Amino acid sequence: xxxxxxxxxxxxxxxxxxxxxxxxxxxxxxxxxxxxxxxxxxxxxxxxxxxxxxxxxxxxxxxxxxxxxxxxxxxxxxxxxxxxxxxxxxxxxxxxxxxxxxxxxxxxxxxxxxxxxxxxxxxxxxxxxxxxxxxxxxxxxxxxxxxxxxxxxxxxxxxxxxxxxxxxxxxxxxxxxxxxxxxxxxxxxxxxxxxxxxxxxxxxxxxxxxxxxxxxxxxxxxxxxxxxxxxxxxxxxxxxxxxxxxxxxxxxxxxxxxxxxxxxxxxxxxxxxxxxxxxxxxxxxxxxxxxxxxxxxxxxxxxxxxxxxxxxxxxxxxxxxxxxxxxxxxxxxxxxxxxxxxxxxxxxxxxxxxxxxxxxxxxxxxxxxxxxxxxxxxxxxxxxxxxxxx
Amino acid sequence: xxxxxxxxxxxxxxxxxxxxxxxxxxxxxxxxxxxxxxxxxxxxxxxxxxxxxxxxxxxxxxxxxxxxxxxxxxxxxxxxxxxxxxxxxxxxxxxxxxxxxxxxxxxxxxxxxxxxxxxxxxxxxxxxxxxxxx
Ligand SMILES: [Zn+2]
Numbered sequence: 001x002x003x004x005x006x007x008x009x010x011x012x013x014x015x016x017x018x019x020x021x022x023x024x025x026x027x028x029x030x031x032x033x034x035x036x037x038x039x040x041x042x043x044x045x046x047x048x049x050x051x052x053x054x055x056x057x058x059x060x061x062x063x064x065x066x067x068x069x070x071x072x073x074x075x076x077x078x079x080x081x082x083x084x085x086x087x088x089x090x091x092x093x094x095x096x097x098x099x100x101x102x103x104x105x106x107x108x109x110x111x112x113x114x115x116x117x118x119x120x121x122x123x124x125x126x127x128x129x130x131x132x133x134x135x136x137x138x139x140x141x142x143x144x145x146x147x148x149x150x151x152x153x154x155x156x157x158x159x160x161x162x163x164x165x166x167x168x169x170x171x172x173x174x175x176x177x178x179x180x181x182x183x184x185x186x187x188x189x190x191x192x193x194x195x196x197x198x199x200x201x202x203x204x205x206x207x208x209x210x211x212x213x214x215x216x217x218x219x220x221x222x223x224x225x226x227x228x229x230x231x232x233x234x235x236x237x238x239x240x241x242x243x244x245x246x247x248x249x250x251x252x253x254x255x256x257x258x259x260x261x262x263x264x265x266x267x268x269x270x271x272x273x274x275x276x277x278x279x280x281x282x283x284x285x286x287x288x289x290x291x292x293x294x295x296x297x298x299x300x301x302x303x304x305x306x307x308x309x310x311x312x313x314x315x316x317x318x319x320x321x322x323x324x325x326x327x328x329x330x331x332x333x334x335x336x337x338x339x340x341x342x343x344x345x346x347x348x349x350x351x352x353x354x355x356x357x358x359x360x361x362x363x364x365x366x367x368x369x370x371x372x373x374x375x376x377x378x379x380x381x382x383x384x385x386x387x388x389x390x
Numbered sequence: 391x392x393x394x395x396x397x398x399x400x401x402x403x404x405x406x407x408x409x410x411x412x413x414x415x416x417x418x419x420x421x422x423x424x425x426x427x428x429x430x431x432x433x434x435x436x437x438x439x440x441x442x443x444x445x446x447x448x449x450x451x452x453x454x455x456x457x458x459x460x461x462x463x464x465x466x467x468x469x470x471x472x473x474x475x476x477x478x479x480x481x482x483x484x485x486x487x488x489x490x491x492x493x494x495x496x497x498x499x500x501x502x503x504x505x506x507x508x509x510x511x512x513x514x515x516x517x518x519x520x521x522x523x524x
Contacts, residue, residue, distance in 0.1 A: 129465025138398035139430045144468035145476050146460050153458035161501045206459040254488045
């Protein structure tokens with residue numbers, strides 16, 4: 001049952017980076033504005049058409065809640081009448097797509113703009129500590145928990161203990177993802193990578209090595225959504241948002257209900273696939289958050305692409321690499337393409353490009369349906385989006 | 391331990407817990423309605439949402455639920471400690487809490503290892519419950 005108010009993606013943009021850093025000289029908000037402008041213009045719209053603004057970020061004028069949409073709306077010189085500053089970590093943008101879809105269906109906005117920007121690499125602002133020791137974090141930060149890698153390491157340790165998953169299994173993911181990056185001229189790391197390279201890279205937080213971890217880069221991206229009806233007059237071929245779901249369970253890793261199972265992904269995935277009316281065999285391309293190799297393994301199991309505990313086998317033999325049975329993270333992912341702190345918007349951008357069929361050497365032939373899943377915090381939150389070529 | 395170790399910002403929920411730790415015992419909330427313990431301390435029970443809670447001195451015994459050996463420090467304050475073991479301890483009474491495992495040999499730590507609490511003073515106000523393998 002098609003409806004004129006069905007939500008679609010009509011505009012995309014991401015900022016060029018080189019060696020992980022922005023090429024253009026602009027502030028963090030400047031990069032947000034440049035990609036926002038490029039994304040609306042790609043669709044044949046202008047920023048004045050935008051009435052829905054959705055953003056999340058780690059930037060902001062220090063103060064109550066940082067008021068991300070307010071700060072960005074002012075910078076863009078627009079007065080949005082629908083806003084969403086949901087910040088559940090790197091999966092925020094998949095949730096933004098869901099929220100924008102509902103607002104569009106409801107007639108609460110006509111053109112929704114989702115934006116992210118980070119200059120963390122240029123600022124050299126990352127280390128493994130840093131969460132203030134307040135509220136639930138007073139029971140975590142003082143113990144020297146490497147953040148966020150330590151929480152992912154604890155989950156990996158538990159998964160290995162319960163299911164016999166190995167470091168080699170995890171390394172297969174990093175290697176397959178690198179092969180996709182080698183097909184993507186915009187990816188940051190494109191040199192060849194082997195399982196042995198991953199296993200012999202520096203141990204960061206056992207059992208996770210340096211090459212089990214995502215990159216630290218700058219990055220900015222924007223997505224424009226509107227209704228199917230409005231899209232008829234626009235410049236791009238619309239990609240339909242068919243289903244979505246979201247959930248979160250914990251912030252402190254000690255509160256994760258089951259360290260070897262990713263419940264938010266299970267819940268969000270089920271909701272999204274049911275809404276879209278698709279099953280696993282309908283999915284042609286999968287873009288899932290790869291903050292760490294273990295994130296991917298837990299996500300694939302929770303989404304039901306394989307049974308719980310069988311993720312190690314599922315990714316073995318380079319099944320997720322170019323030419324493999326399960327095309328995944330086709331831009332080179334957070335592990336090899338870019339990872340500007342909150343990566344989720346780039347999953348959506350890559351999935352949409354795959355469905356548009358514009359991915360060149362890395363194009364997945366006949367891609368019609370894509371599943372995107374973001375993970376945020378320390379395996380805290382999950383949000384799934386199902387996209388489809390019309 | 392580096393003197394720059396970040397210390398907890400104590401609040402009304404956590405004050406009795408930190409006070410007890412400073413006095414050398416492990417006190418966590420026990421629900422008067424569902425009979426379950428929880429950690430970290432809250433104003434309502436996360437199991438049944440009752441506010442009928444009292445702090446209870448628990449055994450201090452448990453096992454390693456999972457852990458990581460930090461080979462890189464969580465910021466400069468922990469640089470001198472590397473490698474160190476951060477673990478989730480499952481207490482005999484049920485709840486899980488994050489802590490450190492005190493050990494000369496991080497390689498000996500494993501999931502399921504039996505542990506007991508040991509208290510390490512960090513400042514005039516704060517004493518941390520760490521754990522040792524038994
Ligand atoms: Zn209770």
